[in-house]
Amino acid sequence: MKQQPKQWQIDKYQDIYKKAWDRQNKIDRVTNPKLVPSPQAKNGQDAGKFGKMGGAPKLALSENAKIINKMLMKDMKVSEIADILGKSHQAVTQIKNRYSLPRK
Numbered sequence: 001m002k003q004q005p006k007q008w009q010i011d012k013y014q015d016i017y018k019k020a021w022d023r024q025n026k027i028d029r030v031t032n033p034k035l036v037p038s039p040q041a042k043n044g045q046d047a048g049k050f051g052k053m054g055g056a057p058k059l060a061l062s063e064n065a066k067i068i069n070k071m072l073m074k075d076m077k078v079s080e081i082a083d084i085l086g087k088s089h090q091a092v093t094q095i096k097n098r099y100s101l102p103r104k
Contacts, residue, residue: 058100065099068092072102 029035061069064085071081082092095101 058103059098061099061103062095065095065101068095069099069101069103072096073104 025035064087067085068081071084078092078096079089081087082089085092
């Protein structure tokens with residue numbers, strides 16, 4: 001009959017294995033430069049930090065974007081805004097998407 005390890009034994013060996021794994025990874029990175037993490041991988045490690053800080057800063061609104069934002073806040077449709085401003089539907093949609101409109 002095989003005896004099941006206790007939880008404290010599992011935890012102990014997991015910690016020992018993790019330390020040995022980290023030590024071997026350091027040795028491997030020194031001997032093989034291809035194993036060094038790329039800058040993209042390093043940035044990925046910081047990705048959670050940026051989310052906590054609110055992400056990328058929002059673009060400052062241009063004059064057209066301010067006008068379109070006010071109109072969108074009044075529940076106007078993109079086609080109506082395009083007609084009023086004398087712009088194409090596509091131009092208004094691009095401004096809306098670029099500046100993440102409507103904003104409060």
